[in-house]
Amino acid sequence: MVLFSVLTMIVAIALFSLRISAINFNRIAIIVLIYSGFLAYNTIYTDLVGSGIGVFSGLFQITAITQSIDVFICLIGALVLLLGENSTIGTGTSLKDGVTVKQSSMIGKYLPVLAEYPLIVLFSVLGMSSLISSSDLVSMFLSIELQSFAVYILATIYRDSESATAAGLKYFLLGSLSSAFILLGSSLIYGFTGLTSFEGLYMLCSTTTSNHAIEISVLLIVVGLLFKVSAAPFHNWAPDVYDGVPTMVMSWLVTMPKISLLVFILEFQGFTQLSNWSSWTYLLLISSLLSLMIGTIGGLSQYRIKRLLAYSTISHVGFLLLALAINSEESIESFLFYLIQYSLTNVNVFFILIAFGYLLHSRGLAPYSPVQFINQLKGQFQMNPLLGISLAICLFSMAGIPPLVGFFGKQMVLYSAVHNGNFFLALVAILTSVVSAAYYLRVIKVIHFDPYTVTDTNVVNKETVTTSSSLVIATLTLLLIFFIFNPTPLLNSAHLITLSLFYW
Amino acid sequence: MFSFLRRTVNVVGESSLKALRMDGLQGWQKELPMFTMNTSKDLQQWVIGCDKDIGGFSEAKLEITPEGVGKFSGNLSLELPANTEIQQSGYAAIRSKVRPSSMFGTPCFDTTLFRYLALRVRGDHRKYFVNIQTDGVIQTDLYQHRLFLRNPGEWQTVMIPFRDFVLTNNGMIQEDQIEMMRERVKTVGISITDREDGPFEIELDWIKAMNTETTEGDMDRRPRETTEDEVDFTKSTH
Numbered sequence: 001m002v003l004f005s006v007l008t009m010i011v012a013i014a015l016f017s018l019r020i021s022a023i024n025f026n027r028i029a030i031i032v033l034i035y036s037g038f039l040a041y042n043t044i045y046t047d048l049v050g051s052g053i054g055v056f057s058g059l060f061q062i063t064a065i066t067q068s069i070d071v072f073i074c075l076i077g078a079l080v081l082l083l084g085e086n087s088t089i090g091t092g093t094s095l096k097d098g099v100t101v102k103q104s105s106m107i108g109k110y111l112p113v114l115a116e117y118p119l120i121v122l123f124s125v126l127g128m129s130s131l132i133s134s135s136d137l138v139s140m141f142l143s144i145e146l147q148s149f150a151v152y153i154l155a156t157i158y159r160d161s162e163s164a165t166a167a168g169l170k171y172f173l174l175g176s177l178s179s180a181f182i183l184l185g186s187s188l189i190y191g192f193t194g195l196t197s198f199e200g201l202y203m204l205c206s207t208t209t210s211n212h213a214i215e216i217s218v219l220l221i222v223v224g225l226l227f228k229v230s231a232a233p234f235h236n237w238a239p240d241v242y243d244g245v246p247t248m249v250m251s252w253l254v255t256m257p258k259i260s261l262l263v264f265i266l267e268f269q270g271f272t273q274l275s276n277w278s279s280w281t282y283l284l285l286i287s288s289l290l291s292l293m294i295g296t297i298g299g300l301s302q303y304r305i306k307r308l309l310a311y312s313t314i315s316h317v318g319f320l321l322l323a324l325a326i327n328s329e330e331s332i333e334s335f336l337f338y339l340i341q342y343s344l345t346n347v348n349v350f351f352i353l354i355a356f357g358y359l360l361h362s363r364g365l366a367p368y369s370p371v372q373f374i375n376q377l378k379g380q381f382q383m384n385p386l387l388g389i390s391l392a393i394c395l396f397s398m399a400g401i402p403p404l405v406g407f408f409g410k411q412m413v414l415y416s417a418v419h420n421g422n423f424f425l426a427l428v429a430i431l432t433s434v435v436s437a438a439y440y441l442r443v444i445k446v447i448h449f450d451p452y453t454v455t456d457t458n459v460v461n462k463e464t465v466t467t468s469s470s471l472v473i474a475t476l477t478l479l480l481i482f483f484i485f486n487p488t489p490l491l492n493s494a495h496l497i498t499l500s501l502f503y504w
Numbered sequence: 505m506f507s508f509l510r511r512t513v514n515v516v517g518e519s520s521l522k523a524l525r526m527d528g529l530q531g532w533q534k535e536l537p538m539f540t541m542n543t544s545k546d547l548q549q550w551v552i553g554c555d556k557d558i559g560g561f562s563e564a565k566l567e568i569t570p571e572g573v574g575k576f577s578g579n580l581s582l583e584l585p586a587n588t589e590i591q592q593s594g595y596a597a598i599r600s601k602v603r604p605s606s607m608f609g610t611p612c613f614d615t616t617l618f619r620y621l622a623l624r625v626r627g628d629h630r631k632y633f634v635n636i637q638t639d640g641v642i643q644t645d646l647y648q649h650r651l652f653l654r655n656p657g658e659w660q661t662v663m664i665p666f667r668d669f670v671l672t673n674n675g676m677i678q679e680d681q682i683e684m685m686r687e688r689v690k691t692v693g694i695s696i697t698d699r700e701d702g703p704f705e706i707e708l709d710w711i712k713a714m715n716t717e718t719t720e721g722d723m724d725r726r727p728r729e730t731t732e733d734e735v736d737f738t739k740s741t742h
């Protein structure tokens with residue numbers, strides 16, 4: 001479905017982009033993604049799919065986890081594309097230097113969505129769904145490249161400032177480097193074993209007790225994958241890149257590739273673990289420890305909100321890698337749960353940031369990333385209390401404060417870590433959560449408690465946020481709050497997916 | 505090799521200190537000192553060039569005066585060099601050196617939170633330019649702005665907003681003016697290319713990135729002197 005829509009949209013944009021405005025392409029892409037998610041949901045037949053079906057002669061596999069995560073990717077993709085619906089439909093007029101200015105003259109300020117943006121997003125989604133269902137080294141590499149190329153183009157598509165171009169170029173170069181690592185690792189695996197299919201690798205690894213060749217090649221592939229997920233010690237590109245690209249693109253870069261790559265690491269780990277001891281555990285544990293520490297300490301000195309979110313992403317990736325490293329049934333369940341709730345929370349934060357950006361009518365703001373500094377959000381609680389409260393709830397959830405859903409994610413990960421005996425890492429995880437709460441709380445303090453000042457470049461704005469944005473923000477925030485009253489859908493889905501991984 | 509590692513360790517140490525001090529909470533800063541020209545050690549941070557490199561006849565030198573300020577002076581000559589391909593001549597410039605890099609890249613100045621580039625200069629009637637080079641993608645991109653001197657012959661502090669710098673490349677103003685990457689300001693320099701024969705002299709004391717009381721980077725702020733029972737412009741919602 002996604003492929004078909006990609007082809008259609010290429011033709012449509014080329015031929016019709018004068019008649020159809022770009023925002024409609026965005027909406028078409030959203031509908032396509034929702035429909036693809038629905039189609040993927042239709043094929044989750046746990047009984048028929050069983051332990052998995054190989055398609056295209058073993059290049060791809062269809063299992064319960066691939067279909068479920070496919071649904072999730074399509075839905076989150078549709079949600080992130082909704083960020084493009086960003087023309088505020090303020091019904092009032094604004095006061096500017098004592099002269100009432102009608103709404104239409106403000107429209108030029110809002111960035112037009114490029115028609116190619118949803119097309120590239122669809123390419124990326126295509127790559128992501130192929131990646132999680134890939135069952136062969138070749139298809140893995142192809143899917144990674146498809147997903148990554150689309151995302152490189154996204155990062156460099158808005159070239160209005162030097163930092164944007166530098167960030168896009170840096171992302172492209174480092175992403176290509178990591179793809180090269182993955183390619184080297186896979187070619188080494190093929191060279192040493194003569195196998196490219198994961199099933200063959202699984203048969204080989206489960207009957208071998210130690211095989212340095214496979215371990216070295218797997219190390220290279222893991223390094224490449226960790227690069228792309230921005231885990232420490234390969235995280236250096238993430239704050240610079242996320243800071244430079246526009247906020248809309250950043251929301252895509254932060255949430256989507258991580259979902260597909262982490263789920264792929266989960267599957268790949270299952271296929272290449274040696275029978276008695278595997279270096280996977282140590283690799284992921286070291287990376288998790290470093291990510292947790294660097295994510296927290298790095299975020300403390302930031303005054304730019306997008307870099308702060310980048311460092312917070314790194315620390316959350318640390319949690320996810322910890323859950324992956326343990327590789328027991330309860331830890332994988334906690335991994336899936338954490339991934340889902342963290343992606344939703346992250347998307348919510350970006351919606352709120354962009355909404356704040358459109359409510360701040362100051363001169364000299366970059367049009368594509370209006371909110372760059374934490375201090376720009378000073379006192380916004382007084383202007384729009386609900387947005388301030390929603391951001392506070394999201395940040396509390398990310399810090400892991402009960403009764404919000406983020407707490408339960410962290411609790412499950414830590415419970416499985418302690419259950420498995422990783423006491424030191426569990427301790428580090430808790431301590432870093434507390435420290436990272438410091439920088440979340442700073443943002444909340446600036447919004448709620450710093451005095452709101454109207455200087456001569458601020459206008460008293462009576463704008464309201466678009467209906468679609470406010471609907472999404474409200475829904476996601478309520479999901480965060482009310483999870484505790486009805487946790488069963490999310491918890492049960494994560495549990496069932498994990499069971500299908502472990503017991504078939 | 506070892507100085508590279510030493511610089512890397514220094515960068516790690518400095519950024520950890522910054523993180524532990526939670527520098528993001530610092531709030532408004534008035535100025536960021538970038539360069540001073542008071543001792544001969546400061547002089548080594550700067551390079552000087554003039555059209556002698558292409559065979560021209562100008563002269564330029566950079567020295568520290570007995571008063572302890574830097575002086576960039578010389579004689580611009582518009583005579584064309586022997587090379588017949590060159591159609592214009594007569595330029596001189598000083599620029600700060602690119603500092604040695606560590607594993608984390610070249611050390612640059614983060615001037616995002618400052619609105620103005622301030623220079624304390626005493627110049628003459630000639631027309632000077634201020635040039636900023638950033639650590640961006642294209643290394644020959646230079647952001648330039650005229651150094652307007654209101655009182656030639658007297659000391660003055662010139663404040664130029666970072667927003668007003670114009671992107672040029674190899675002397676040509678670029679059509680797509682993109683925003684400067686203010687968080688990676690690599691070098692600052694002064695140049696003179698005003699197509700006039702004759703001597704020039706400009707003295708330079710310091711270069712800083714500055715804010716005024718009402719600015720914080722590109723944002724505005726109310727000065728802290730106002731008391732708490734000042735009128736607050738918010739609605740009466742609390």
